[in-house]
Amino acid sequence: MNAGNSALRPPDPGIVFESINAYQRSAALKATVEVDVFSAVGAGDRTVESIPKATNASPRGVRILCDYMTLSGFLLKDADRYSLSIEAATFLDRNSPAYFGSAAYFMLNPDLIAGFQDLSAVVRAGTTTLPEQGTVTPDNPLWVDFARQMAPMVHPSAHEIAELAAGEGELRVLDIAAGHGLFGIAMAQRNPKEYIVALEWARVLTVARENGCQFGVAVRYL
């Protein structure tokens, strides 16, 4: 949305309004993921008659949302049938192996976006105006959401890092602030002789433990 080439064209008030209303794009994308419209369209429900049935949502709500998502480039519309853009098909359809739509839940968590509610005060102060510590209080349950919701987008980089950091024989890996534990798990999957110790708050470790079980990897937890 860079305005660019300012000197070569008349001023466009649309650029200002597009930025003022940008928050609606965040809200609409989150709603489309939450109502799971992308998965419904990906599974073949492509019309304003069938998508509401598949998602248990209102036909009016779905119609307005899908038309907005078409303007935003995540859906395509041909006559009365919607289809997925390549981004929606790859990253936002739950049936895609590269799905990470749940990241929208975490990244738009009310506790996280609260820091943007009065950005003028932040700019004047030069630092956050939220209470001290905020989301980094010990054992804050937000980081359980983080571990669950952000995990799907980590797999590719976790496996790439495991490849780069690969060693032979017995190695010990300390995974500090392990979260979902997927970085250590990827290393242990590659080399079963690697010995992973995950350091994390207790509540979050439950998620790393689940992932360890799921991928059949033994991880010690601190």
Next chain:
Amino acid sequence: MNAGNSALRPPDPGIVFESINAYQRSAALKATVEVDVFSAVGAGDRTVESIPKATNASPRGVRILCDYMTLSGFLLKDADRYSLSIEAATFLDRNSPAYFGSAAYFMLNPDLIAGFQDLSAVVRAGTTTLPEQGTVTPDNPLWVDFARQMAPMVHPSAHEIAELAAGEGELRVLDIAAGHGLFGIAMAQRNPKEYIVALEWARVLTVARENGCQFGVAVRYL
């Protein structure tokens, strides 16, 4: 931000993250207008040393905000000096006759954006989930803000409409939901024989009255 040409390129996760984080663009633009950085830069304060002094804001906050607004296309940066994009110079610098930055206050008023806080529930219900009437309760003071903050962007269209609707001799114009009153005022400015009656809630009429005085136009108010 249309994804476009989906079939011709690999999926770009950046498009998803850009939409998830779009709300930050709205917050940053509002803050830049509120702290009045655009007017400071327009008046010649162009560095991270001088802008904070002119705006009474923190150097750290101003630096981060200005760099973000550069990426967003509203500021340009050359070495350590910022300048205004043509949109910022025209619409967001208070010293520009076409300034309408105050629209960001109204359009991002917490009462108005509240409807987007749980858009999934809205899509499921097919209608707003806010309390009945919401911002249209009689005499809601929000519309005083509307009349003040949205007025600057109305002048061009008000004068164009006055031209299109122009008559000769004595005409009577009823301006229903007059708000700032600028549409009727523009007509009366063009033809002093026009007799304008503005219909509006009492609190909002005070703004129309002020504008009538400012432009030397007699308007009757209902």
